[in-house]
Amino acid sequence: MAVDPDKVDGRQAPRQFAKLSYDRFREMAQDPQLSASEKIGYPDQFRDGCEPAIFADFCNKLPALNRPGATVLDIGCGCGELTRMLIAHCQAQQQRLLLVDSDEMLQQLPGGGDALRIAGRFPEQLAGALGAQLGAGADAIICYGVLQVAFLDANPFRLLDEAMALLAPGGALLLGDIANASKLRRFLCSDAGRHFHKAYMRSESDPEVPAFAPPGDRIDDAVVLGLMQRARNAGFDAYVLPQPAALPLSNRREDLLVTRP
Numbered sequence: 001m002a003v004d005p006d007k008v009d010g011r012q013a014p015r016q017f018a019k020l021s022y023d024r025f026r027e028m029a030q031d032p033q034l035s036a037s038e039k040i041g042y043p044d045q046f047r048d049g050c051e052p053a054i055f056a057d058f059c060n061k062l063p064a065l066n067r068p069g070a071t072v073l074d075i076g077c078g079c080g081e082l083t084r085m086l087i088a089h090c091q092a093q094q095q096r097l098l099l100v101d102s103d104e105m106l107q108q109l110p111g112g113g114d115a116l117r118i119a120g121r122f123p124e125q126l127a128g129a130l131g132a133q134l135g136a137g138a139d140a141i142i143c144y145g146v147l148q149v150a151f152l153d154a155n156p157f158r159l160l161d162e163a164m165a166l167l168a169p170g171g172a173l174l175l176g177d178i179a180n181a182s183k184l185r186r187f188l189c190s191d192a193g194r195h196f197h198k199a200y201m202r203s204e205s206d207p208e209v210p211a212f213a214p215p216g217d218r219i220d221d222a223v224v225l226g227l228m229q230r231a232r233n234a235g236f237d238a239y240v241l242p243q244p245a246a247l248p249l250s251n252r253r254e255d256l257l258v259t260r261p
């Protein structure tokens with residue numbers, strides 16, 4: 001069975017979750033038919049209930065999240081349970097939190113609280129304003145599930161450059177939940193991937209993974225490793241890290257962690 005880039009775990013994902021642009025997220029945020037996870041582009045089964053494990057992974061990869069008084073920036077925060085957990089966490093830790101997303105998305109979050117909400121598209125509409133707001137920079141920057149959007153409709157290298165520029169010395173940027181088509185291909189060619197595919201598809205057929213298939217508008221190893229190298233060439237440390245195996249998309253997604261020495 002051929003592997004379709006628009007499928008999630010082999011089964012056809014609803015079209016509305018494929019190839020989402022910034023503007024499409026703005027529309028989805030306002031769609032009353034969608035659940036909280038669907039508004040941020042995840043079918044419920046790939047997000048609901050996983051938020052505590054994702055948040056624990058944030059705290060492992062971004063040590064400043066465990067430090068009272070730290071400055072935390074979330075670029076493309078969405079409006080789901082994960083963001084609500086981050087708001088509560090930062091409040092409890094007396095951390096300064098800045099949330100960036102479209103106005104339509106930010107409006108879906110509960111009101112009140114100390115978090116500063118900044119509406120607009122990063123970096124095109126916001127890089128300068130954010131730099132001014134942050135002053136000495138952010139100790140932790142979360143940018144989770146956003147890179148594939150920038151890859152589709154903007155310049156992911158510029159997003160990286162501008163996000164790194166907002167880091168305080170010693171700070172860390174998590175470009176997380178990067179959908180990597182090369183990683184998915186490797187998985188589907190393994191015994192584990194073949195088992196997974198057959199069970200999920202309820203089929204006896206192996207997945208078909210054509211050699212040398214062009215990645216199209218999907219991120220692949222070349223992009224992930226190119227971003228890592230770009231960060232290093234700009235004077236930052238950068239690492240590609242796995243997601244915990246318990247996360248639902250860990251077999252095809254990974255994280256890029258960038259730290260300012």
Ligand SMILES: C[S@@+](CC[C@H](N)C(=O)[O-])C[C@H]1O[C@@H](n2cnc3c(N)ncnc32)[C@H](O)[C@@H]1O
Nearest residue numbers: 025040041076077078082101121122144145149
């Ligand atoms: C897949 S969702 C992830 C939301 C959240 N980070 C999470 O994991 O729960 C991607 C989010 O990034 C936002 N987004 C995409 N591109 C953006 C950009 N250039 N600037 C600001 N927000 C952006 C979308 O509106 C959407 O809310």
